[in-house]
Amino acid sequence: MAGIYICFGNDYANPNRPFKGTSMIELLNTYTVVDIETTGLDSHFDEIIEIAAIQVSNGQEINRFNSLVKPNQEISTFISELTGITNEMVENSPGIDVVLPQFLSFIGTSVLVAHNANFDVNFIYDFTRLLDLPPLKNDFIDTLRLSRRIFPNWDNHKLQTLVNNLNISDTVEHRALSDCVNTHLCFESMKGYISANNLSLDTLWEHYGTMSKRIHAQTDQFDLDSPVYGRVFAFTGTLEKMPRKDAMQLVVNAGGICGDGVTQKTNFLVLGNNDYCKAIKGGKSSKQKKAEKLQIDGYDITTISENVFYDMIGAENLMGGD
DNA sequence: TCTCCTCGAGATCT
């Protein structure tokens, strides 16, 4: 599908991990599944002992990465029993300083998929900083978050539970590559469940915030001279050339701001096809009427047609020129 | 009525 990129993440930047990517909910077909095994839960004190990734294209695995990692500290018996990874096994394995650059090269800039993705992403992020590597910026999809939303009645949403309930396997191995395989299958299974049951991300997240809140910029490099930059947009009616949320995406990618309704802060109201309200008195939507009133009252708001909107967004943004 | 915020409860990862 077209480049819709709905993110349902935090609006505020994480002060401890300023370059960390966004937790997005998007049913992508091309992504990289990642998983790590560690000596414990705390990325400040614990270390990675195994790291794996699976490159997925069109839903299918096309490549995999897998490596044990020798930590500086001893692996506790608790972790050895949990994962099956012993001190002996990692004795001759490379350190994280060797493995992490290879891993980062493998995942590139792809969107990551993981179960409780924040755990893996935070761990990897912190070790990129520790080793003075470029910080992990990849956006990511959390299958934990997705399963909680799709199956709210389940007792829990551990990977083990997903694997069982989705009839993928009986047991989970608690090894990095094995968990990647399971997470891959779980994600594909949930995507299938959504389409098979005529669900969609919009319906699943219908009451979470508002549409405009769910759309985040795909870039942090804005053209400050764009007529869109820093301006507040609202939409009314159905656009002809694209879904409204795609148009909102264009706005925020150009550094603009989207609102759901017309307020005193709105600068532009984009008029789509309003056939549906022909029957309404004056043939104008409530948003259009409100915009006209605000304009009369002296507010900086202009109603524009869909075509004028695309002109404002500008060929320089869509065609990569300057 | 709508938007923005703060806060607390509840999970999941090894």
Add this chain to the structure above:
DNA sequence: CTCGAGGAGA
């Protein structure tokens, strides 16, 4: 971390 509840402000 995520999400929803409840309050402040318009």
